[in-house]
Amino acid sequence: MSIQRLPVIVGFGGINAAGRASGHHAYARMTHSALSATQQSRTLDSLATLMGLEGGESHQQFILDHTLVRRIEASHFDVDAVRWNQRLPTDGDSQPASFDLERKYLPDVIPPHWVVKGTSVTHVNVQIVGQQDFLLPTYREFDVKSAGQLPSGFEPGTLYPSRNHPRGLQMTVYAASDALGSIGLDWETISSRVAPDQISVYAGSAMGQLDGAGAGGMIKSRYNGQRVTSKYCPLSFAEMPADFINAYVLGSLGSTGASLGACASFLYNLRHGIDDIRNGRARVVFVGAAEAPITPEILEGYSAMGALATEKGLRNLDGLQLGEACDFRRACRPFAENCGFTIAESSQMVVLFDDELAMELGATVFGAAIDVFVNADGHKKSISGPGVGNYITVAKAVAAARAIIGDKALRRGGLVQAHGTGTPQNRVSEAEILSRTAQAFGIDEWPVIAAKCYLGHSIGSAAGDQISTTLGIWHHGILPGITTIDAIAADVRQDHLAFSTEHREVDTAEQKYAIINSKGFGGNNASASLMSPLATQRMLQTRYSGQAWKKWEQANERVRERQQAYDDGMIAGTISPVYKFDHGVLGDGDVKVGAQQLTIGPHTVRLDQVSPYDDMKID
Template structure:
């Protein structure tokens, strides 16, 4: 096989319950107790900027209490009084049901057992004989009260002209803008250097946009007596995050879309970006996912499956009485005695470049993403249950790591980011997979992290949480502990694995790789091999001369300054999201066509394509 371009990660950004991803603040919030005081203070400032707090250092406890997993707050819905419609059948029993109503509220088709009598110009009397079923608006206490929400006070739709965008798309705009700003390189420079069809965008969500501005409004408006708008249908689609990134942020015209793989969706899209770069189809790939599922309708679906940790089950775990107060911070307990996962909202993005372009532009290299492996489970009994496909993805990810780094670094230089949902099934099956695979490859004491204990389960964005957090762990030299648990469950496999409740410091220069593991409903298994910045630098220095490396480091100094300026601007509140509405729209007249090349808006597109099946040329 000839020389392939290495996909390197040159920016990361987004927002979760831990705060902002760029600047590595999210992991600093997760492992807050392990951070030096200056790092804590900067993270408090970053969170304070998001939450609208002018004196963050004076309100440290408030900020800590209103981030990560916690009781669902009122901006989402009132967990003590969730609105719903109770079936309300009536029977006249010889005495008719009668009431007055405005004419405009009468149904278009009057039921045959209704007798309508005008009482005024505007009102009528309705007399119903026999049976009639009504839906009565009422309230009930929700069974699940914990979720990982964005920091209290952060409302992405208020930061730009959101025009009734679903929350997931609001988060997309802000996360993509953050990632673009943290790149430290002017985007127009890249657009002018890279052909228009060689910038890929792959981003989506597992479930689409389900709030009242998307599919939620589309499906229920008529049932609650409201009008369906023209925005509901298009804005609800799964690939809409990539469409927004293309159409309103980057203005790109390359390959695009979203591959949905349930909870592994981010890794599925990262696989697309990696494949484009390694095959030479793209030089830049913008990869992401955004999910905003904290709605009673969505959560009720997962609760009905027995997947979510309910208040009743959490009390039973802790031996608490029915009225006892719960510690919602500990709702998600990966690999311990647990009862279900905790739902979350998150938007996470990365930018991949081929190594040659990154070297030329002086881009900061946060690591490399050479491989993502995806395998299904084969025949299944339960479509939502785990299966054997994850053995294949994990085994292939480690085999690829061994091929690139050798046996010694494989055995002593890595860590694994577990899917770690906090369900009884996951703790058994995933720990067994990790233990057996580690043993097969001769790994002893493989460090395991399980970030959902802080971030909850953000569905399609969950593996994005893992990927971006891994990059930040290498930046800080800290593995966040599984702090919500007291001990591992008895049925968790521990051989060859190193779990920890405590935060663990490590030397990033001695870390070589991480395996990111994700398991999605339906048998959507994905495992990614990620290389640390230290090992990526060593690899690139094998490919490029000493002079080329010096030139890269000189160019990177300005990029790092720009990244620092972005972080400072976000903390100061002077950076606004990028949102180009009705800006630079290209039309037919902007396209110049030739037989070997075309130009779109002045950007070249090569039409002189080789025949990939030259041996069968006629």
């Protein structure tokens, strides 16, 4: 059996409702009340920079009020007056409808029941004899009024020449740049150590870019009498986040793509990255997702399914009368009495190195991505309903962790990041799966974390939110409580599980693993096994000599200094996202093709492949 490379987490970044992921700042916003005054102050300063404010502590309450899940703000749309077109049928049989308009606004094909008479060189009179449907632009109040929005005032498109990019791609540029900066190594240093075909990027959007600058604008333009631009269609593709990272951040020539699995999409892509490193196809992998679904059209689609928490549903939960104010900050209530999930926007990126490259460059070890398991639900009654496939993924992920750390550490040194959407079906089905799995593996008091109570549900990026939260737990030693609920619902199975409505301290020295769980529409289930920084270091120390480990520690000191400098610069607002438009573009003249290798600029791609089907070789 050949030795496989270990996928080590060496960087992470992103942006969600809690703020910037790198430096554990988004996590720190979630656990703000449990942190020291110094930690609180630094995270407030980080958020203040994002929000365009001077000084964090002087704006503390505003920052706290305008982060995490909250009432949808006007920067997205006005929930009290959402634009829509009301159908307005008219009947002109007895009395023809008549109106004047400029000739240039006449349709190319005049309807047969229109009588058009010229009144001047520029104007005509139209009489409509018979029935005619009009669409009347008007407004209505929206049922859904809460979402997990980026911190108020933060607009990623203003930080680089965004050229009308869809919001999800703007967030992608920010997140990828943040992840790159968090590594503490120059990209030129990294890319010079690996062949160009040994870098992979797997990132996407479960729903594509559906706002007005993407597919949403393309689909609506004709019906709104507007012109379709050349950018709408190409920028709306679901794999475009990976394309943007390759083309404008890294300049990567390696493997790329996006694997889609609804709300489990991030883990689907993480599986590709893990497989590439374990099998030697890549030494560096960027894994990510970007989702920007806070638009009236998308929210209305989920609301029509009965999936979202509405104002009426929240009012009924809290026993409020019509006119009484809802607490939209508590819209997402995982594992409690609830009425639906809360949609959110987020872009999250994780950077993986193989263990040899991490040791060579002195990269900081944030953890290791051991494996991801994906299973469908089989036959279903409802495409959106839960099924049994998640039993397989969770059990396999736990078994994968056990295979590395053993039964004893498994039972006392882990946690599970639940999908925890805040829907009545999820609270019952997922708790049942986690409880029965914990029982089978002999785990008692398994800590269950539900990050969506703070961040909302960011669809394809949701597991990225869960992973960055997990890395924060391993750094700060605080388990975020499910603080938006009063109590666990009576129909939620709690055997062998440890839910909490308050933050809890945990001994990071005892933490060995985490299970990241995702469930997606259509029966897409994925569960990942992550190893903690300490467990990963123990794994590395068994593979490398003491001398090699000491060399890594010395190199890592310099990396940590650069990571600290990056975080300081981001808080100070002196670092902009990496965006290299029309930079270093290669052409035919830069490529030399040989029988044994291909050269592109200073990089070499080997062509001396060995057949994996040696016993089937044809001479």
